[in-house]
Amino acid sequence: xxxxVAESIYWVGRYVERAENTARLVSLNMNLLLxxxxxxxxxxxxxxxxxxxxxxxxxxxxxSDELSVVRFMLTDAKNPSSMLNSLAAARENARTIRxxxxxxxxxxxxxxxxxxxxxxxxxxxxxxxTDYLSNVIKGTQTLNGLFSSTMLHDSAxxxxxxxxxxxxxxxxxxxVDELSSETTGNDPSEEAKNSLLxxxxxxxxxxxxxxxxxxxxxxxxxxxxxxxxxSNNFPRSITYCLxxxxxxxxxxxxxKEPLKTTREARKLVQTVNxxxxxxxxxxxxxxxxxxxxxxxxxxxSNNYFSLV
Amino acid sequence: MLPDAELELRRELATNTIRTMGITFRVYSNKEGSIDRExxxxxIPRVIDRSEWTAIENGLKQRARALNQFIDDIxxxxxxxxxxxxxxxxxxxxxxxxxxxxxxxxPQGIWAHIxxxxxxxxxxxxMYVLEDxxxxxSGVSYMIENRQVMKRVFPELFDDQSILPVHDYPARLFEMxxxxxxxxTSKPQIVVLTPGIYNSAYFEHAYLAQQMGAELVEGRDLFVxxxxxxxxxxxxxxxxxxxxxxRIDDLFLDPEAFNKDSMLGVPGLIxxxxxxxxxLANAPGAGVADDKVVxxxxxxxxxxxxxxxxxxxxxxTYLCMHKEQRDYVINNLDKLxxxxxxxxxxxxxxxxxxxTPEERKRFARLIKRDAxxxxxxxxxxxxxxxxxxxxxVEPRHLDLRPFILSxxxxxxxxxxxxRVALVKGSTVVNSSQGxxxxxxxxxxxxxx
Numbered sequence: 001x002x003x004x005v006a007e008s009i010y011w012v013g014r015y016v017e018r019a020e021n022t023a024r025l026v027s028l029n030m031n032l033l034l035x036x037x038x039x040x041x042x043x044x045x046x047x048x049x050x051x052x053x054x055x056x057x058x059x060x061x062x063x064s065d066e067l068s069v070v071r072f073m074l075t076d077a078k079n080p081s082s083m084l085n086s087l088a089a090a091r092e093n094a095r096t097i098r099x100x101x102x103x104x105x106x107x108x109x110x111x112x113x114x115x116x117x118x119x120x121x122x123x124x125x126x127x128x129x130t131d132y133l134s135n136v137i138k139g140t141q142t143l144n145g146l147f148s149s150t151m152l153h154d155s156a157x158x159x160x161x162x163x164x165x166x167x168x169x170x171x172x173x174x175x176v177d178e179l180s181s182e183t184t185g186n187d188p189s190e191e192a193k194n195s196l197l198x199x200x201x202x203x204x205x206x207x208x209x210x211x212x213x214x215x216x217x218x219x220x221x222x223x224x225x226x227x228x229x230x231s232n233n234f235p236r237s238i239t240y241c242l243x244x245x246x247x248x249x250x251x252x253x254x255x256k257e258p259l260k261t262t263r264e265a266r267k268l269v270q271t272v273n274x275x276x277x278x279x280x281x282x283x284x285x286x287x288x289x290x291x292x293x294x295x296x297x298x299x300x301s302n303n304y305f306s307l308v
Numbered sequence: 309m310l311p312d313a314e315l316e317l318r319r320e321l322a323t324n325t326i327r328t329m330g331i332t333f334r335v336y337s338n339k340e341g342s343i344d345r346e347x348x349x350x351x352i353p354r355v356i357d358r359s360e361w362t363a364i365e366n367g368l369k370q371r372a373r374a375l376n377q378f379i380d381d382i383x384x385x386x387x388x389x390x391x392x393x394x395x396x397x398x399x400x401x402x403x404x405x406x407x408x409x410x411x412x413x414x415p416q417g418i419w420a421h422i423x424x425x426x427x428x429x430x431x432x433x434x435m436y437v438l439e440d441x442x443x444x445x446s447g448v449s450y451m452i453e454n455r456q457v458m459k460r461v462f463p464e465l466f467d468d469q470s471i472l473p474v475h476d477y478p479a480r481l482f483e484m485x486x487x488x489x490x491x492x493t494s495k496p497q498i499v500v501l502t503p504g505i506y507n508s509a510y511f512e513h514a515y516l517a518q519q520m521g522a523e524l525v526e527g528r529d530l531f532v533x534x535x536x537x538x539x540x541x542x543x544x545x546x547x548x549x550x551x552x553x554x555r556i557d558d559l560f561l562d563p564e565a566f567n568k569d570s571m572l573g574v575p576g577l578i579x580x581x582x583x584x585x586x587x588l589a590n591a592p593g594a595g596v597a598d599d600k601v602v603x604x605x606x607x608x609x610x611x612x613x614x615x616x617x618x619x620x621x622x623x624x625t626y627l628c629m630h631k632e633q634r635d636y637v638i639n640n641l642d643k644l645x646x647x648x649x650x651x652x653x654x655x656x657x658x659x660x661x662x663x664t665p666e667e668r669k670r671f672a673r674l675i676k677r678d679a680x681x682x683x684x685x686x687x688x689x690x691x692x693x694x695x696x697x698x699x700x701v702e703p704r705h706l707d708l709r710p711f712i713l714s715x716x717x718x719x720x721x722x723x724x725x726x727r728v729a730l731v732k733g734s735t736v737v738n739s740s741q742g743x744x745x746x747x748x749x750x751x752x753x754x755x756x
Contacts, residue, residue, distance in 0.1 A: 001544075002529050002542055003541050004528070004541075005523075005524075096505050097514075098514040098524075099514055107328050107329060107330060110330040155543060253543060254544065254545075304543045
């Protein structure tokens with residue numbers, strides 16, 4: 001398999017996942033806000049922070065009101081990580097490797113991007129937004145289904161899955177980092193609000209139902225952290241994603257270096273008991289973890305994509 | 309007959325299908341740079357009877373055989389020049405003659421493995437060959453995609469007609485390419501070499517690679533080692549390449565042999581090809597026969613090499629290099645079409661009857677200055693076919709580009725790509741200049 005092709009399919013995986021996660025994030029925030037009592041609502045600017053683009057946002061927007069943030073996150077051409085730009089980047093990467101992508105999947109990427117772009121103006125308005133976003137999420141899920149059921153499960157597929165898993169794990173850490181900072185420890189007077197936040201966090205990751213099945217407890221900080229960091233069974237937990245990267249590497253040639261960095265990242269998750277960390281410690285831990293995942297990304301890139 | 313509303317509905321279905329399938333082509337414009345446009349498609353098919361097609365097919369095979377023998381001769385003994393059938397002066401000034409290729413013997417003596425010949429029908433019904441494209445002819449993927457679209461838009465028509473299928477082209481191309489592999493191996497490594505996604509035919513490069521299950525590579529994916537073997541850079545390290553279906557012009561193929569500034573090519577590629585370590589399709593230098601002056605000699609070539617009469621006629625062609633013919637051309641510019649000998653895509657032409665006196669004067673000057681590189685042909689009354697515009701159907705001019713594959717055997721596509729000039733009265737069918745296309749049906753009426 002060509003190095004250049006491996007790189008493109010890896011980024012298709014990353015960008016599609018990024019688009020989906022952005023849609024989830026905006027969708028969650030909206031639902032969450034509607035549930036929260038007025039004064040306790042987390043601000044929209046939090047979302048911008050999650051994606052690490054607050055500086056860019058501040059350059060272009062005066063206020064972090066709902067519509068500005070939503071536009072910036074979803075459809076703004078100036079934001080390279082906006083949902084629409086992520087879909088466009090996925091499509092551009094896919095375009096260069098149409099020979100290895102099943103026709104149906106290419107058509108789906110194409111349709112997904114076209115529809116999201118066409119409906120962008122009306123789609124970000126509050127009354128249409130839920131529909132708009134759930135269509136994008138369904139679209140990316142359809143695409144993942146097409147990849148999984150019609151593409152050869154060869155090296156290309158492993159690169160796709162690695163891109164997707166790393167992006168997913170990264171987003172999980174970001175969402176946990178930001179939303180957990182909104183909670184106020186275990187203050188009983190804030191219990192209702194905290195519980196709503198943890199619930200919202202799970203819902204963003206489509207994790208609420210599976211959380212209950214696996215953890216068999218009410219929604220509370222310790223168990224949520226345990227579940228999202230360490231579950232071996234939930235496909236959006238960080239451990240699960242890193243396991244998947246490891247598994248993919250195992251089927252690729254010359255995996256020594258990237259496997260080493262992936263194991264380091266996984267060890268970091270497993271040697272720390274996240275549920276016992278204070279908010280401050282959790283934040284530091286997540287920083288370290290994100291750095292470890294950047295290392296994984298870089299070693300995959302150096303090992304397989306850089307042209308000799 | 310379909311009612312207007314139904315016709316409109318089908319057209320919409322075709323447009324949506326083209327969008328979903330992502331069938332695009334790239335155009336360059338000064339204003340917007342390079343942009344992707346949806347493929348312009350007319351839903352009314354062009355129909356040719358199979359019995360007529362069989363005769364055309366035979367004519368095309370004959371032509372491809374003669375052209376390949378000609379190219380091989382030109383790069384070896386030049387017997388045709390020695391025998392006084394083909395003037396040496398044409399060769400000397402040919403911009404597509406590559407001295408680097410002299411003495412090279414590609415497998416089976418085939419140079420132009422893929423040929424796209426343009427056919428036009430005149431008012432009397434005769435099918436003429438307008439030109440042969442032997443360098444990197446494009447359009448075949450659109451032929452296949454047009455059929456895909458038609459099958460989605462008019463499925464019922466395919467039930468009760470015997471329309472020859474076109475989908476087997478990639479398989480035949482793959483077979484042909486496998487047959488020229490220099491390494492005797494059951495699974496030769498075949499790649500399609502593209503200039504990249506900004507090339508106007510990139511869609512097609514990707515499409516063909518995908519359909520053949522070949523690797524789609526760019527110049528930077530390949531390198532030639534000291535052993536003269538071509539390798540591609542893969543995730544497992546270097547991997548040997550046997551056959552390159554190249555969609556890059558000669559001059560950009562190899563900065564060592566040709567244009568040294570080329571970023572698209574692969575240094576050492578010509579060295580590897582000459583050493584017989586890799587096959588290139590089409591072979592470098594094949595374009596020597598893709599010259600509108602050389603074109604005028606094809607009927608003679610057929611007689612010379614095959615001892616046969618040409619089955620398909622050429623359009624009568626005036627060579628401006630000959631004084632009497634040049635004088636005739638200059639005095640009759642208002643009746644003739646003038647073409648540069650080595651342009652493609654319909655650029656640099658003069659359509660005399662539609663041109664202004666100033667344009668004609670300009671061409672008279674161009675011809676006098678560079679007579680070797682201009683030819684002229686009478687203005688044919690190109691045939692038209694019904695073409696849909698909203699709820700109206702109007703006649704528009706068209707041509708046809710079939711593709712001829714030459715390897716161990718020769719095969720021709722069933723039909724080809726029909727291009728149609730969408731502007732009323734225009735005869736320019738190139739998609740880069742406002743042309744559209746139609747599905748081409750070779751229909752077997754005898755099996756009905």
